[in-house]
Amino acid sequence: MPRQILVTAALPYANGHIHLGHLVEYIQTDIWVRFQKLRGNRCIYLCADDTHGTAIMIRARQEGRSEEVLIADMQAAHERDFAAFDIAFDNYGSTNSPENRQLCGEIWQSIRAAGLVRAADVSQLYDPVAGTFLADRFVKGTCPKCGAADQYGDSCDKCGSTYSPADLINPTSTLSGTSPEVRSAAHLFIELEKLHAFLDTWTQSGNHLQPEIANYLKGHFLGEPLRDWDVSRPAPYFGFEIPDSPGNYWYVWFDAPIGYMASLRQWCDKTGEKFESWWPREGTINESAQPPTSNLQPPTSPEVHHFIGKDITYFHTLFWPGMLKTAGYQLPEKVHIHGFLTVNGEKMSKSKGTFVRAATYLNHLDPSFLRYYYASKLTPRVDDLDMNLEEFVAKGNADLVGKVVNLASRCAGFVKTTGLSARYPDDGGLFAHAAAEGEAIAAAYEECDYNRAMRLIMALADRANPFVEENAPWNLKKDPAQAARLQEVCTVALNLFRQLAVYLAPVLPRLAQQAGELFDRPITKWTDASEPLVDVPVRPFQHMLKRVTPEEVQKMIEESREEAAATTPAGLPLAPPVPSDTAQQDSAAALAAEPLTSECSIDDFAKVDLRVARILSAEDVPEARKLLKLTVSLGGDVKRTVFAGIKAAYQPEQLVGRLVIIVANLAPRQMKFGLSEGMVCASGPGGAEVYLLSPDNGAVPGQRVH
RNA sequence: GGGCCCGUAGCUCAGCGGUUAGAGCAGGGGACUCAUAAUCCCUUGGUCGGGGGUUCGAUCCCCUCCGGGCCUACCA
Numbered sequence: 001m002p003r004q005i006l007v008t009a010a011l012p013y014a015n016g017h018i019h020l021g022h023l024v025e026y027i028q029t030d031i032w033v034r035f036q037k038l039r040g041n042r043c044i045y046l047c048a049d050d051t052h053g054t055a056i057m058i059r060a061r062q063e064g065r066s067e068e069v070l071i072a073d074m075q076a077a078h079e080r081d082f083a084a085f086d087i088a089f090d091n092y093g094s095t096n097s098p099e100n101r102q103l104c105g106e107i108w109q110s111i112r113a114a115g116l117v118r119a120a121d122v123s124q125l126y127d128p129v130a131g132t133f134l135a136d137r138f139v140k141g142t143c144p145k146c147g148a149a150d151q152y153g154d155s156c157d158k159c160g161s162t163y164s165p166a167d168l169i170n171p172t173s174t175l176s177g178t179s180p181e182v183r184s185a186a187h188l189f190i191e192l193e194k195l196h197a198f199l200d201t202w203t204q205s206g207n208h209l210q211p212e213i214a215n216y217l218k219g220h221f222l223g224e225p226l227r228d229w230d231v232s233r234p235a236p237y238f239g240f241e242i243p244d245s246p247g248n249y250w251y252v253w254f255d256a257p258i259g260y261m262a263s264l265r266q267w268c269d270k271t272g273e274k275f276e277s278w279w280p281r282e283g284t285i286n287e288s289a290q291p292p293t294s295n296l297q298p299p300t301s302p303e304v305h306h307f308i309g310k311d312i313t314y315f316h317t318l319f320w321p322g323m324l325k326t327a328g329y330q331l332p333e334k335v336h337i338h339g340f341l342t343v344n345g346e347k348m349s350k351s352k353g354t355f356v357r358a359a360t361y362l363n364h365l366d367p368s369f370l371r372y373y374y375a376s377k378l379t380p381r382v383d384d385l386d387m388n389l390e391e392f393v394a395k396g397n398a399d400l401v402g403k404v405v406n407l408a409s410r411c412a413g414f415v416k417t418t419g420l421s422a423r424y425p426d427d428g429g430l431f432a433h434a435a436a437e438g439e440a441i442a443a444a445y446e447e448c449d450y451n452r453a454m455r456l457i458m459a460l461a462d463r464a465n466p467f468v469e470e471n472a473p474w475n476l477k478k479d480p481a482q483a484a485r486l487q488e489v490c491t492v493a494l495n496l497f498r499q500l501a502v503y504l505a506p507v508l509p510r511l512a513q514q515a516g517e518l519f520d521r522p523i524t525k526w527t528d529a530s531e532p533l534v535d536v537p538v539r540p541f542q543h544m545l546k547r548v549t550p551e552e553v554q555k556m557i558e559e560s561r562e563e564a565a566a567t568t569p570a571g572l573p574l575a576p577p578v579p580s581d582t583a584q585q586d587s588a589a590a591l592a593a594e595p596l597t598s599e600c601s602i603d604d605f606a607k608v609d610l611r612v613a614r615i616l617s618a619e620d621v622p623e624a625r626k627l628l629k630l631t632v633s634l635g636g637d638v639k640r641t642v643f644a645g646i647k648a649a650y651q652p653e654q655l656v657g658r659l660v661i662i663v664a665n666l667a668p669r670q671m672k673f674g675l676s677e678g679m680v681c682a683s684g685p686g687g688a689e690v691y692l693l694s695p696d697n698g699a700v701p702g703q704r705v706h
Numbered sequence: 707g708g709g710c711c712c713g714u715a716g717c718u719c720a721g722c723g724g725u726u727a728g729a730g731c732a733g734g735g736g737a738c739u740c741a742u743a744a745u746c747c748c749u750u751g752g753u754c755g756g757g758g759g760u761u762c763g764a765u766c767c768c769c770u771c772c773g774g775g776c777c778u779a780c781c782a
Contacts (some may be wrong), residue, residue, distance in 0.1 A: 485759070
């Protein structure tokens with residue numbers, strides 16, 4: 001009986017673009033979902049953008065647009081990136097959706113009704129200019145203990161002491177630069193301790209969590225009373241207002257996991273499926289805390305599986321089960337937790353160019369290679385995953401191109417006119433052996449041990465190529481009397497190839513598609529690997545995967561470094577990440593250094609004619625302290641001379657050829673060294689810290705910036 | 707400061723209380739020419755981080771030290 005499985009990946013935060021770190025999770029999950037579907041289980045993959053919170057509100061303000069516009073743009077970009085990596089969601093929603101608002105309300109009511117909510121005043125620093133309460137990290141001042149200047153609101157880097165931001169001497173808001181005041185506001189708390197017994201049982205029983213996670217929770221959180229969870233934020237806050245507490249909003253981490261359910265509701269509305277049959281309202285402590293089934297009986301109820309990164313463990317293993325339990329919803333069958341991505345053994349680094357956005361990767365490399373590489377490195381454990389770039393190139397080329405695709409590539413040509421033999425020939429047990437390995441491979445996929453699955457599959461490929469070698473079809477071809485034998489040998493080799501394509505289908509859907517097309521027999525189910533294909537035509541072989549080169553990888557790294565250099569002020573510390581899966585939180589220092597100016601109308605903005613321009617030449621102005629003389633093209637014969645104060649930041653030769661944005665209708669200005677006919681757009685405080693703006697690939701000189 | 711994880715061949719990793727510790731890649735030698743300079747065969751290479759202990763026997767269990775990573779910080 002097919003299982004019914006609902007799978008989620010963590011909701012990416014709308015504050016940043018998808019990068020290679022995010023993709024570990026979405027690819028890991030996508031592989032698992034594709035595997036389940038291939039096995040004949042009913043499985044859906046749900047996700048959504050996580051859109052609420054202070055960070056979004058601040059960013060929208062910084063960018064001078066509404067939160068809704070910001071999150072819509074980001075969601076479109078996220079979905080584009082996911083699709084390009086063959087990450088196939090059954091539904092992709094948003095936490096800022098009516099479905100989510102309604103579900104939050106329902107669950108909130110249940111928690112209220114269960115008597116788990118209490119109110120308490122929280123004193124926080126408030127920025128009267130920005131009109132918002134300030135999280136600790138948005139306040140800087142002098143340490144009250146040791147007097148060190150410029151310390152964040154929660155602790156001192158110098159002496160290590162911790163304190164409340166209100167204790168800081170001369171506190172300053174990093175948003176507006178003004179001095180914040182202490183204000184008190186009522187917050188709502190969920191008394192998680194009342195669920196302690198349930199959480200003890202749920203986390204430690206069954207197979208809901210990896211052993212190291214269950215152990216971690218036991219030792220770190222469950223060994224003492226659980227603290228109340230502050231789930232409200234006072235206005236202004238971008239999120240949902242709490243219906244029975246006007247002026248207060250649900251904290252982003254309250255509504256984010258409910259977003260899984262909201263996405264399910266959208267999917268149900270789209271497909272006519274019933275919400276209750278995928279996420280039933282049931283599950284008392286006794287039922288849910290026990291292992292769901294014995295070995296004899298397959299589960300009959302739908303399963304909910306969450307895939308998350310280790311940074312958001314406690315939201316998904318304590319708060320979320322607590323919420324579900326209280327609201328009477330079925331609990332997750334399993335929360336699968338993975339580690340972080342490192343590149344060449346180190347944390348991803350913007351300055352080293354190893355902080356690679358999904359879109360940047362796609363400019364240079366094939367998504368299939370990343371899917372395979374991650375698969376070959378993923379285990380069921382919480383360990384970090386290292387992406388060694390040399391290994392990435394070697395492994396993809398050797399395994400996928402050299403071993404797997406090569407089987408088809410070297411044999412398909414011999415049988416393009418005859419097709420495969422009418423009966424499957426004696427192959428010394430090769431096919432049967434690989435078919436028998438299917439269950440071991442499936443077991444590895446099932447438990448997320450993709451590393452083992454890939455090793456098992458490649459071991460099969462390692463048996464297939466020697467078969468071709470021993471039977472040397474290229475020699476058989478020379479003798480017309482051996483035509484039947486030639487066809488047999490190729491029938492074996494091509495079937496072995498197809499078997500590998502089936503086993504790799506969860507990882508490499510495109511390869512499975514191509515393998516299906518080669519014989520005009522689509523690969524649709526796992527058992528396609530257990531029956532050989534016979535008596536079918538073989539279509540002309542077409543390249544299935546292009547080898548990657550170290551140069552392409554290098555270009556990707558270069559581009560990432562340039563992107564980072566254009567966005568990250570050197571020398572300023574990055575604020576720590578917000579508690580969302582691999583999301584980025586930028587420092588507030590830049591905005592504080594130069595607060596926003598007064599608002600302008602769209603008509604005001606339209607007066608400024610920004611254009612894409614290409615730098616044709618750049619030369620030093622020796623007598624000038626800061627200036628370079630640039631000649632830029634606006635396309636055709638239209639050229640401008642611009643003096644730009646970027647000498648300390650750029651070498652003239654590195655500028656030639658690149659695209660920049662210029663203010664094209666700025667009144668010409670006579671300078672000591674000549675007439676400047678425009679202005680090149682750049683950010684940064686000045687000196688060596690000047691960062692030219694670049695358009696994305698595809699922009700051409702002369703285009704106006706709107 | 708507390709906690710967790712890791713340290714096995716040049717690299718990435720498997721393994722496991724018990725014959726002589728494995729794989730892929732890289733390196734060396736040879737073969738082949740069908741294939742995306744792919745493939746096949748042979749081969750070099752490890753005091754399983756150091757030191758103690760338990761055991762008939764330890765890479766595996768325990769202690770400790772060293773090194774690396776991550777999390778969290780008047781709490782875990």
